[in-house]
Amino acid sequence: MIEINFDGIVGPSHNYAGLSPGNLAASANAGRASFPRAAALEGIAKMRANIALGLRQGLLLPHARPDHVWLASLGTDAASAPAWLRAAALSASPMWAANAATVSPAADAGDGRCHLTVANLMTMPHRSHEWPQTLAQLRLAFAHPAFQVHAPVPPPFGDEGAANHMRLAATTDSAGVEIFVHGVGGGGFPVRQHAEAGRAIARAHQLDPVRTLHIAQSEAAIAAGAFHNDVVAVADGLTLFAHEQAFAQPADVYAELRRLLPDVTIVEVPAAEVSLDDAIRSYLFNAQLVTLPQGGQALILPAEARETPAVWTWLEKMVAGNGPIRRLELVDVRQSMANGGGPACLRLRVVADPATIDPRFLADDAKLERVAHLIEEHWPEQILPEDLENPALWVRLGEARAALLKMLRLTELV
Template sequence: MSAYEMNFDGLVGPTHNYGGLSYGNVASQSNSQAVSNPREAARQGLAKMKALMDMGFKQGVLAPQERPDVAALRRLGFTGSDAEVIQRAAREAMPLLVASCSASSMWTANACTVSPSADTADGRVHFTAANLNCKFHRSIEHPTTSRVLQAMFASQAHFAHHPALPAVAQFGDEGAANHTRFCKAYGDAGVEFFVYGRSAFDSRYPAPARYPARQTLEASQAVARLHGLSEAGVVYAQQNPAVIDQGVFHNDVIAVGNGEVLFYHQDAFLDTDRVLSELGDKLARRGGNFQAVCVPASAVSVQDAVRSYLFNSQLLSRADGSMLLIVPEECKSNASVWRYLEQLTASGGPIREVRVFDLKQSMQNGGGPACLRLRVALNEQELAAVNPGVVMTDALHDKLVTWVDRHYRDRLSEADLADPQLLTECRTALDELTQILKLGSVYPFQMT
């Protein structure tokens, strides 16, 4: 049976703003409180989705969250009508209001971890929503994320959904941003690669000194158990603490993999030789030929990798077996990165082509092409069971662009977040969106 990798991109939410909320994310912090353009951000994301669809890749869309999250503010003691809650939070605790307005769910690489049916014990596709508990503004996402995923992948015969891991530091889970899958073909049993920043219970593992390590080994192991993965199909690797301290807050900022190929920076991992050897051995036992493409520090520094988001790119398989790398414009404007990419595509290796996309609104908030998408490998029966309302088509693209233009502001500053009308605008837009995407009632305001 044929199988495919489908990319589900997060639709940028109506409250897209630069709150500078993500300590350890250099771009997020450096653009804090700049004026954003939610309409342009959503249009840029939709343009990438359509372009990939036009290139023949299977593409879907994942709905954003309701923002501001008034319920989260109520749990923190703000009372009154929704408008009064927002206005009081603006007066007394503006950082909490900003956090409740974050549109960071657009980066669906953090939404969950996905294991295809070829890897799991029960032969179903498994989803575990990420608790994202390292950051308050992200930790409030997973209840809605779970409902949206269940509305997209509803068939219990084909899909299994797990709630987020316990919301404590020991089980910090950042989803697919620290998870990659290698395989000969998408329908074959593969090797799932879990990258963590620290161990919660074993002090022998080194930890970064400046920025937090968001993913724990114990969280990765728990997800592997929940998904029914075999030891033969799993490899764990620790991120290099030194690169976390340089702004590599997730593995997808320093490495990306697809099929049989790992594209990574020389300094990405601790114990690199052991990691590559184990990946190669386990994939070989599953019929694959592992290929590691190392970017040397002499060609691209960690700082340039973080500035350009070279590795936060989409690595996609063409029908002829070659690979395409989707990069942000920042890669082209960085001399050393672009020089390396020109050499890479001319080298005769597996990565033969580079496509550049304008994702400035997302990039300024710390997320590139890879952050915006969640990869789901599906066989033909599973693909047929996906909610058709979320599968990108020309008609859906045009409908979503019209929807964005009708509901999104073209300017949003921190002061604008205190306007209760923004909540009304968001709810009106999302109520219409759930009808467009055929999701049913997935937002709290639709359930009351």
């Protein structure tokens, strides 16, 4: 059993329509020109850098855009839909694979299988129609009996997937503690993760209630722009890396973790040294916290972390100490960051035997090189807001995705 990071390939419709209230970056950049080709190539470069670190890598594919099926269910089409609805149907947000599903490794589940529950993403219209296409991919990639793939939690219980879920365990194949983080208040912003969604998923995944925590995110964090828990906290192995203001009752959370996992290390970043604003601006916690094959842990951070003085000063002090996180790796995902998604947003973590996964969804350098060449040929270089109204763009988006599916031999997803 190893951990595999399944990254979402940035789709050819990547644009800045400002569809996500509470996501400060997405709102601030609404109406700007986007660069889908550059965005997708940044994502490929990030995956290749992870492979170079010795990590295993998988792929999730862009969705059909515009989503004609969704528009038809609303009694309209891309040509006649209101501008905001058309933009929602053209969103490339499935690129953020952390929202694809919640994953519980086999070691945690009562039936000894790896469980995945596709996220319903019901809070935001532009994301609420993702789950059918995501579910189709998950059921292909994880068709082996070693997995159980679940349909989404039903409305009205909003679920945003792994972005609000963490796991701590001594090893990838030992039983761990799973943490479901929900919102209560948002300081005027919508709360996206419902407490009951986490409880429903825990039951479906057959998790041990004693080793399953349901905790509240702090209202201050949501109000500051931490629309998902992974903007203020991330976990790996026996390390929890979190901002001081990440949780509503941090002392209680830490005490329970220490009771369940006596060897846990909690790396808390003080608000006096890194403000919530700086943490969210830099996406310090939306890093991939990973255990390297040679030992030790690394943070895979957006380049913006180095450009935020308080954040970089704290990180340098941390890695100079004796804590578990000893290495910093910077990646350039600026196009994703401008829409509110850092390195951790782009990936879904799955602990599994690679031999049980459909190989078409697994990546190596050679496959990623082929994907990069296809992106350079088919992805639009730039999309302006007015381009979303152009039927010629819609045709080009379909052709680009079809070319990718053909190359990866995944044409059943058309």
